Amino acid sequence: MNPHASAPASSLTPGPELSKLPERLARREATVGIIGLGYVGLPLAMAFCEEGVRVIGIDVSPRKIATLNAGKSDVEDIPSAQVAKHIDSKRFLVSADFAALAAADTISICVPTPLSKSRDPDMSYIVSALESILPHMRKGQLLVLESTTYPGTTREVMLPRIEERGFKVGVDVGLAFSPERIDPGNKKYGVRNTPKVVGGCTPFATEASGALYGLVCDHVVRVDGADTAEIVKLLENTFRAVNIGLVNEIAIVCAKLGIDVWQVVEAAATKPFGFMPFYPGPGLGGHCIPIDPLYLSWKLRTLNYNVRFIELADEVNRSMPDHVVTRVTDVLNERGKAVKGSRILLVGMAYKGGVGDLRESPALDVAEKLLDRGATLAFRDDHVGKVVLEHSGRELSRAEGWNGGFDLAVILTAHPGTDYRGLLETVPDILDTRNALRGQSGRAAVHRL
Numbered sequence: 168m169n170p171h172a173s174a175p176a177s178s179l180t181p182g183p184e185l186s187k188l189p190e191r192l193a194r195r196e197a198t199v200g201i202i203g204l205g206y207v208g209l210p211l212a213m214a215f216c217e218e219g220v221r222v223i224g225i226d227v228s229p230r231k232i233a234t235l236n237a238g239k240s241d242v243e244d245i246p247s248a249q250v251a252k253h254i255d256s257k258r259f260l261v262s263a264d265f266a267a268l269a270a271a272d273t274i275s276i277c278v279p280t281p282l283s284k285s286r287d288p289d290m291s292y293i294v295s296a297l298e299s300i301l302p303h304m305r306k307g308q309l310l311v312l313e314s315t316t317y318p319g320t321t322r323e324v325m326l327p328r329i330e331e332r333g334f335k336v337g338v339d340v341g342l343a344f345s346p347e348r349i350d351p352g353n354k355k356y357g358v359r360n361t362p363k364v365v366g367g368c369t370p371f372a373t374e375a376s377g378a379l380y381g382l383v384c385d386h387v388v389r390v391d392g393a394d395t396a397e398i399v400k401l402l403e404n405t406f407r408a409v410n411i412g413l414v415n416e417i418a419i420v421c422a423k424l425g426i427d428v429w430q431v432v433e434a435a436a437t438k439p440f441g442f443m444p445f446y447p448g449p450g451l452g453g454h455c456i457p458i459d460p461l462y463l464s465w466k467l468r469t470l471n472y473n474v475r476f477i478e479l480a481d482e483v484n485r486s487m488p489d490h491v492v493t494r495v496t497d498v499l500n501e502r503g504k505a506v507k508g509s510r511i512l513l514v515g516m517a518y519k520g521g522v523g524d525l526r527e528s529p530a531l532d533v534a535e536k537l538l539d540r541g542a543t544l545a546f547r548d549d550h551v552g553k554v555v556l557e558h559s560g561r562e563l564s565r566a567e568g569w570n571g572g573f574d575l576a577v578i579l580t581a582h583p584g585t586d587y588r589g590l591l592e593t594v595p596d597i598l599d600t601r602n603a604l605r606g607q608s609g610r611a612a613v614h615r616l
């Protein structure tokens with residue numbers, strides 16, 4: 168019988184293999200395993216390699232493995248030369264074969280956590296990654312989940328599956344959660360200078376994860392458990408979703424009152440305390456902010472509690488593409504035109520400036536709605552090669568210049584450094600949903616959100 172079977176997590180002491188881990192990490196002898204080499208996993212892998220730590224990267228995508236093994240990066244913030252350097256030196260081993268993990272001392276899981284069709288948490292990637300890891304797991308390893316998820320996942324989804332395999336969590340292997348905070352395209356904050364929160368299923372796992380991430384992060388924040396670490400991330404993203412929802416609603420209010428919302432936010436932001444500016448836009452996009460808060464509201468629904476702020480923010484943010492379409496209709500109306508038959512240029516399709524990521528981009532919703540109303544669309548986005556609309560499968564044509572005989576341009580995402588002068592001179596009307604044209608003028612009439 169396992170003597171630790173009913174011991175509280177805080178009283179578990181690591182077995183001989185696991186207890187050596189912090190020292191191996193401190194001496195940089197440990198090998199780090201990373202599962203899922205996307206926007207999160209690849210920068211993390213590179214950060215460890217840069218610190219001289221050997222990394223085993225695992226991904227299920229054969230295309231991803233081939234790209235990385237050819238020394239090429241498919242993540243915008245990571246230069247190919249960096250990948251090539253670490254592949255060539257064999258510090259970065261990339262494989263689709265989970266058996267390679269037998270040599271890893273730590274395993275960080277960075278796989279997707281999307282929503283299912285019914286907008287509930289989709290745990291399938293986490294479960295599938297874990298099921299692939301388990302046959303190769305050995306005593307002494309530390310497993311850290313980094314994928315954003317609802318509080319309780321590490322303890323309720325991961326821990327029992329590991330223990331079913333005969334490993335006692337906290338004794339044979341360590342288990343922790345550490346939320347990922349990477350902000351793709353952010354030139355100021357990266358892995359090194361973004362504090363990393365860690366919370367283990369046992370105090371030892373918290374310490375060991377702190378030692379792991381302390382190799383690549385200047386500041387590690389230890390919290391008292393995996394559940395706490397899980398909800399920290401959801402608070403951060405709910406904070407953003409709710410505040411963006413608030414300012415989007417203020418944008419709708421200002422449109423009704425004939426007031427420029429941008430002036431309002433910028434003037435309010437001059438208050439040196441008690442106000443933090445958030446900016447309106449055509450809706451919420453990306454893989455995190457529109458999705459993560461719904462993980463929390465789902466969890467609370469299982470406890471018969473309705474997280475009202477999250478539901479309301481989601482409702483307001485998801486209504487913004489409709490507001491954009493209403494504004495497009497208003498602007499065309501003023502010229503005696505209908506949406507049907509108008510030629511409209513969509514400027515910026517990615518979910519935010521500086522990246523080419525189309526996931527959940529509200530620009531896609533705006534495009535679907537305008538096509539449904541009979542508009543003829545083209546797009547411009549220097550970061551995006553091709554736009555295929557997810558729901559209808561329709562592909563948008565790419566405009567090579569500004570001058571395509573358009574009736575209207577709608578700026579949906581403002582990429583830094585975009586020169587809008589040509590646009591201001593060639594299109595009669597521009598609906599600027601991002602305040603990208605602040606302080607600029609030309610022949611075009613510029614309309615606000």
Ligand SMILES: NC(=O)c1ccc[n+]([C@@H]2O[C@H](COP(=O)([O-])OP(=O)(O)OC[C@H]3O[C@@H](n4cnc5c(N)ncnc54)[C@H](O)[C@@H]3O)[C@@H](O)[C@H]2O)c1
Binds near residue numbers: 277299455
């Ligand atoms: N992208 C961000 O800005 C960001 C920021 C913070 C947190 N997160 C969270 O981090 C997690 C990962 O997000 P991402 O943006 O890196 O996703 P991504 O889609 O860019 O990358 C995920 C990778 O995991 C691989 N994968 C899928 N299933 C796998 C499996 N079973 N085994 C091994 N590999 C598998 C995919 O092929 C892909 O390469 C998500 O939970 C996300 O919410 C993302």
